[in-house]
Amino acid sequence: MTAVQEERTTEDLRALAERAGRELEEATALEILQWAAETFGNRFCVTSSMEDAVVAHLASRALPGVDVVFLDTGYHFPETIGTRDAVEAVMDVNVITLTPRQTVAEQDAEYGPRLHDRDPDLCCALRKVKPLEEGLKGYQAWATGLRRDESESRANTPVVGWDEKRGKVKISPIAKWSREDVQTYVTEHGVLTNPLLMDGYASVGCAPCTRRVLEGEDARAGRWAGRAKTECGLHG
Numbered sequence: 001m002t003a004v005q006e007e008r009t010t011e012d013l014r015a016l017a018e019r020a021g022r023e024l025e026e027a028t029a030l031e032i033l034q035w036a037a038e039t040f041g042n043r044f045c046v047t048s049s050m051e052d053a054v055v056a057h058l059a060s061r062a063l064p065g066v067d068v069v070f071l072d073t074g075y076h077f078p079e080t081i082g083t084r085d086a087v088e089a090v091m092d093v094n095v096i097t098l099t100p101r102q103t104v105a106e107q108d109a110e111y112g113p114r115l116h117d118r119d120p121d122l123c124c125a126l127r128k129v130k131p132l133e134e135g136l137k138g139y140q141a142w143a144t145g146l147r148r149d150e151s152e153s154r155a156n157t158p159v160v161g162w163d164e165k166r167g168k169v170k171i172s173p174i175a176k177w178s179r180e181d182v183q184t185y186v187t188e189h190g191v192l193t194n195p196l197l198m199d200g201y202a203s204v205g206c207a208p209c210t211r212r213v214l215e216g217e218d219a220r221a222g223r224w225a226g227r228a229k230t231e232c233g234l235h236g
Helices: 008-022 027-045 054-061 078-090 102-111 119-133 178-190
Strands: 042-049 066-071 092-097 141-143 158-163 168-171
Touching: 008 027, 008 158, 008 168, 027 042, 027 054, 027 141, 042 054, 054 066, 054 092, 054 178, 066 119, 078 092, 092 119, 102 119, 141 158
Parallel strands: 042 066, 042 141, 066 092, 141 168
Antiparallel strands: 158 168
16 A cells, blocks of 8 residues: 555554654754655645745755645745745746635734734634644644754754644754754755845845844744734744
8 A cells, every 4th residue: 555545543653753753853854845745745845924935945855846835824925925926937836825714804804914913822723723724634644844943942843743732753854953953955956945045135025024123033033023922833
């Protein structure tokens, strides 16, 4: 039975994730994604915020035509949407755009305008977390661009781990990379990046909740600035 056809129980997937996390800790990012392609076939996808297309590019080398899932929250910078469109046009991937149940206008009508200012956790839940949960239902494993050097909350990110909330294998192939490693890969392979990364932004999210970072700040400091919040909820 091939990886594409094989059905696994939640217990099987959890055990697989825990074993792979140990065995692949010293593997390269491409080797990790080749393992994912061989293990899960078309039940594997990449998620991308379109901050850059590094993981999508790596995954396309391991699994040409791989699904790349993008969350269109309705609040993205135009540069982010442009990066998504460029990735779709030039890379050997299948971009899948997920949208929330409500448009921004519909959400404003139900919850009031600028929910992201009053209750950013709820806004993220409605516009990111719930759509992703729906969008990932057909997959056994998903890959992210999380890196350990981005923030303290990500310092222990495994290269392969278990997503308890969704019951899926979660793969972070560049978890061990530094920003310099990312830039080296971008330069060597001509990978698309969001233009905002060259305009003072170190991490690109929704426009109302993202600012440029200051010298000495970590990459996540520009997200939800002035709040204790540093994560949208997609990663725990």
